[in-house]
Amino acid sequence: MRVAIVGAGIGGLTAALALRAQGIDARVYEQATELRALGAGVSIAPNGARVxxxxxxxxxxxxxxxxxxxxxxxxxDGRPVAGEPSRLSFGDPQRTMFLHRGEFQAVLSGALPDSAIRLGRRVIEARDGDDGVTVRFADGSTVDADLLVAADGIHSRLQGLVSEPAQPVSEGIMAYRGLIPADRLEGIEPIAAMNACAMWMGPGRSFLVYPVSAGRLLNVVAFVPTDLDVTESWTAPGDVRELAAAYAGWDQPVLDIIGRMDETFRWGIYDRDPLANWSGRHVTLLGDSAHAVVPHLGQGANQAVEDAVTLATVLQGCVRADLPSRLRLYQDLRLARTRQVRDGAREAGRTYRSTELTPHERADRIEAIFDRIAVNSYDAQSVARAALSAA
Structure with a gap:
């Protein structure tokens, strides 16, 4: 099997590692000329960490x-939700990792041989033929493969090969993002010690912080309502003064954290109605290209990681003639799971930003959402192995 993966994000790189672990010749093709260390935090819960x-x-x-x-x-206004420390979580602290996206990509790419990643390869065409798929790049080069994995994100150019293209849908929310050096946070509780993930929830807004980069930086994500078409990007500049105004009157630590920020970036929050079909004869989707979710459960990257290990597992021992049935199995395994997470993420965002719920009601709803998606116990590889054995 020869597999071409388009996109060197978390999902694409994880897919390459997982496929190569099965002895499959998988290579990643990325349009960027370098893997930039974008300043954004990523949550990897136990369901992703075990992969x-x-x-x-x-x-x-x-x-x-x-x-x-x-x-x-x-x-x-600073009232604890479900105790303090809270019984709520985005995943067991002993098994959940908060990572700087650039450092995350560097570890994954560094675990692959140099020959497995091709940079500066922007796809301009892909053809799914009888004997495989041919991908043509803007530099004039081509690659032939038995399988093309489109891990090219929420604005996927390759989605149309297997499905009617579906446009991202705004949640009516945008986020301000930023990173603050730990030494600038002295005296701000409960985050000065850089040993807590903290979230504040209030009418129309939520405010999330957690440590990354081995505790050297605090990642800030502040969700606010918007009626603007905000770029789905980690690098669109924002205004710290506007951010501060959006949280006027909130709990003092929120205001103090914002006061330590020198810059911020705006990030549009989008998802997409789940696609009915992910795969063609020799093409399949992975990650946001198939099932973009809003980030309120911290599960976007985790679901791409689950996709990657599921795909690699169902392709174990696969020959070309088996590929259509294996891709159907991959799709069937992932459709219900990713729809559940997508719906849960939307519900979580509404719960965080509710104008009516009491702290107790918020806690109960949040706990129920995380219980449904089983972030601490879900094992995508075991699920895939059982399904492959039963097929």
């Missing part, structure tokens, strides 16, 4: 992850 442990890169990721011991959930 990286299985691929042998878990300890390298933990070495660059933010170290924390507990969660703090508060209302906008």
């Amino acid at each position: 990286f442990d299985g691929l042998g890169v878990g300890e390298r990721l933990r070495a660059v992850a933010g170290q924390y011991s507990h969660y703090v959930f508060r209302t906008a």
Whole structure:
């Protein structure tokens, strides 16, 4: 099997590692000329972390992850939600990693041989033929493969090969993002010690912080309402003064954290109605190209990681004649799971930003959402192995 993966994001790189672990010749083609260290935090819960442990890169990721011991959930006026430390969580602190996206990509790409990643390869055409797929790039080069994996993100150019293209849908929310050096946070509780993930929830807004880069930086994500078409980007500049105005009157630590920021970036929050079909004869989708979700459960990257290990597992021992049936199995395994997470993420966002719920009601709803998606116990590889054995 020869597999061409388009997109060197978390999902594409994880897919390459997982496929190569099965002895499959998988190579990544990325339009960027370098893998830039974008300043954005990424949450990897236990359902994603167990995949990286299985691929042998878990300890390298933990070495660059933010170290924390507990969660703090508060209302906008500072009241604890479900105790403090809170019983709520985005995943067991002992098995959840908060990572700087650039460092995350560096670990994954560094675990692949140089020959497995091709940069500066922008796809302009792909043809799914009888004997495989041919991909043509803007530099005039081509590659032939048995399988094309489109891991090219929410604005996927390759989605149309297998489905009627579906446009991203705004949640009516945008986020301000930023990173703050730990030494600038002295005296701000509960995050000065860089050992907590903290979220504040209030009418129309939520405010999330957690440590990354082995505790050297605090990642800030502030969700606010918008009626603008905000770019789905980590690099669109924002205004710290506008951010501060959006949280006027909130709990003092929120205001203090914003006061330590020198710059911020705006990030449009989008998802997409789940696609009915992900695969063609020799093409399949992975990650946001198939099932973009809003980030309120911290599960976007985790679902791409689950996709990657599921695809690699169902392709074990696959020959070309088996490919259509294996891709159907991959799709069937992932459709219901990713729809559940997508719906849960939307519900979580509404719960965080509710104008009516009491702290107790918020806690119950949040806990129920995370219980449904089983972030601490879901094992995508085991699910895929069982399904392949039963097929």
